Amino acid sequence: MTIHAVRSLRKSIRKGIVEVSVIDRNNYHVFHGLVAEVLTGKLSPGDIVSPARKLFKGLDFINGEIESVDFNAQEVTTTRLLDGKRFKIRFDHLIIGMGSTDDLGKYPGVSENTFRLKAYPDVVALRNHIISLFEYASIEADPAEREELLTFVIAGGNYAGIEVAVELDEFAADLTRHYFPQIEYEEVRIIVLHSGAFILPELGERFPGLLKYAVKKIGATNIKIRYNERIQSATPVSARTNQGQEISTRTIISCVGNAQSPLFNQWEVERHESGRLLTDDYFRLVGKDNLWAGGDCAAAPHPKGGYCPPLAIYAMKAGVKISKNILRTIRKKPLAKYQFTGLGDACTLANRRAVGHLYGVPFSGWPAWVAWRVFMFKYLPIWEKKIRTTIDWCIWPFVGRDIASYQSDKQLQVKELYFEPGQEVIVEGEDGNTMFVIYEGEAAVFQQDREIGRLTKGDYFGELAVLGNGRRSATVKSLSRLRLLEIRKHLVNKIKKALE
Numbered sequence: 001m002t003i004h005a006v007r008s009l010r011k012s013i014r015k016g017i018v019e020v021s022v023i024d025r026n027n028y029h030v031f032h033g034l035v036a037e038v039l040t041g042k043l044s045p046g047d048i049v050s051p052a053r054k055l056f057k058g059l060d061f062i063n064g065e066i067e068s069v070d071f072n073a074q075e076v077t078t079t080r081l082l083d084g085k086r087f088k089i090r091f092d093h094l095i096i097g098m099g100s101t102d103d104l105g106k107y108p109g110v111s112e113n114t115f116r117l118k119a120y121p122d123v124v125a126l127r128n129h130i131i132s133l134f135e136y137a138s139i140e141a142d143p144a145e146r147e148e149l150l151t152f153v154i155a156g157g158n159y160a161g162i163e164v165a166v167e168l169d170e171f172a173a174d175l176t177r178h179y180f181p182q183i184e185y186e187e188v189r190i191i192v193l194h195s196g197a198f199i200l201p202e203l204g205e206r207f208p209g210l211l212k213y214a215v216k217k218i219g220a221t222n223i224k225i226r227y228n229e230r231i232q233s234a235t236p237v238s239a240r241t242n243q244g245q246e247i248s249t250r251t252i253i254s255c256v257g258n259a260q261s262p263l264f265n266q267w268e269v270e271r272h273e274s275g276r277l278l279t280d281d282y283f284r285l286v287g288k289d290n291l292w293a294g295g296d297c298a299a300a301p302h303p304k305g306g307y308c309p310p311l312a313i314y315a316m317k318a319g320v321k322i323s324k325n326i327l328r329t330i331r332k333k334p335l336a337k338y339q340f341t342g343l344g345d346a347c348t349l350a351n352r353r354a355v356g357h358l359y360g361v362p363f364s365g366w367p368a369w370v371a372w373r374v375f376m377f378k379y380l381p382i383w384e385k386k387i388r389t390t391i392d393w394c395i396w397p398f399v400g401r402d403i404a405s406y407q408s409d410k411q412l413q414v415k416e417l418y419f420e421p422g423q424e425v426i427v428e429g430e431d432g433n434t435m436f437v438i439y440e441g442e443a444a445v446f447q448q449d450r451e452i453g454r455l456t457k458g459d460y461f462g463e464l465a466v467l468g469n470g471r472r473s474a475t476v477k478s479l480s481r482l483r484l485l486e487i488r489k490h491l492v493n494k495i496k497k498a499l500e
């Protein structure tokens with residue numbers, strides 16, 4: 001949204017009519033439409049991020065976290081990540097384009113045990129995790145453990161969920177054929193849990209023929225779609241569903257649930273029931289003359305009724321309209337109503353196929369896939385990324401995917417985990433190189449199936465294996481919902497040294 005708002009103001013900035021400051025916690029923009037191709041090594045991770053300094057060249061860009069907005073004083077306060085130092089920026093007009101965040105309260109365990117796709121570091125972490133799991137599975141002999149490593153659960157049969165599932169399936173076929181002779185393609189299970197009666201609801205309701213095509217193509221892969229089933233809780237080793245099923249897995253990818261910035265709770269402004277900021281037909285916050293909002297954080301009226309969906313094209317158009325209306329306000333001209341009713345949607349099905357529609361005309365197969373790529377190219381925000389992405393698209397079929405896992409052991413040093421009641425956290429006799437600290441819930445300790453103690457908030461366990469012979473001396477089972485910090489051996493040793 002912001003990029004397009006700023007682009008429409010460029011001429012007025014040059015003429016000195018307006019001055020623009022852009023604030024973002026990241027010094028880059030993420031192009032989410034190609035996340036699935038980054039996860040599966042067709043594209044380099046850098047292809048989908050555009051540096052803010054290139055996007056907003058010559059403008060005042062502030063890399064900081066928006067901490068608060070004082071609407072009366074017309075001032076935004078930001079903090080820098082380094083040390084929390086505060087900065088204040090004055091405004092006459094404020095454009096709010098803060099997008100949405102992942103809804104971490106959607107079900108228990110989502111923040112601790114799922115992978116998400118909104119924030120760029122999460123995308124990179126998932127990419128590395130997927131590749132590493134193939135490495136671990138290739139040397140794992142225990143069939144149950146192998147199945148757990150090679151099972152990928154995707155929550156949500158929407159565009160994002162289906163795109164990730166189909167790309168992952170194509171990736172699995174490629175990896176097992178060319179690089180992992182120890183793993184059969186059929187061993188890789190991709191399970192999409194979809195709460196509705198049909199996937200791709202945005203497309204399926206209007207174009208049943210496209211949905212039928214998509215379901216048929218997906219049916220010919222390793223992907224299993226489970227309808228009317230959704231995740232109820234996520235643990236480090238399983239996904240539990242509302243149908244009472246437990247799926248053993250090390251990978252749950254959550255594509256459901258958007259929440260809004262917690263900052264909005266501090267503001268006295270009208271909100272939609274979804275939490276989005278309610279705007280009028282001109283993108284002004286209801287009842288405010290100099291506060292504007294567009295994109296995923298705004299509930300802006302759609303010209304055909306309802307509200308604009310949280311899609312990139314609507315965010316872009318909102319940005320342009322907001323800028324034009326700000327200029328009209330400055331020139332004391334009447335504001336222009338929002339007219340855009342949508343261009344089209346497309347969803348890749350991998351293997352050079354897609355489904356989509358353009359101005360209501362449905363299309364599928366190879367032509368739809370070409371059109372999808374053309375759109376992705378068109379909307380990548382800077383030329384550098386268009387060129388890099390096109391080069392990667394052209395070369396990967398010949399040189400192969402990038403399948404290095406850039407995991408640093410530092411990333412894995414402390415992890416938050418969530419367990420459902422009755423689950424085993426550690427098992428007596430197994431190898432272990434981590435210890436745990438409980439920060440919520442209760443657990444029981446067993447030796448040779450006899451309970452020998454209870455643990456609760458603030459207690460720790462697992463350190464004996466880490467500091468001793470590497471084997472667990474007891475089994476620990478959760479008695480209630482259990483939240484833990486898992487600390488890796490390297491850090492445990494450091495803590496021990498510090499306390500000596």
Ligand SMILES: Cc1cc2nc3c(=O)[nH]c(=O)nc-3n(C[C@H](O)[C@H](O)[C@H](O)COP(=O)(O)OP(=O)(O)OC[C@H]3O[C@@H](n4cnc5c(N)ncnc54)[C@H](O)[C@@H]3O)c2cc1C
Pocket residue numbers: 001002023024025026028029030032033034035064065066067097098099100117118159160261263294295296297310311312313315
């Ligand atoms: C995996 C995935 C795939 C998608 N695929 C598609 C697709 O194929 N087609 C499509 O149309 N849409 C797609 N979308 C949706 C699309 O990405 C969004 O609709 C679009 O990015 C919304 O733009 P925006 O400007 O509102 O928000 P964003 O692009 O999210 O930008 C919000 C910005 O605000 C910044 N920000 C937020 N809070 C603060 C704060 N407190 N301080 C400082 N900065 C802050 C963020 O860092 C971010 O840069 C996808 C989304 C995801 C997650």
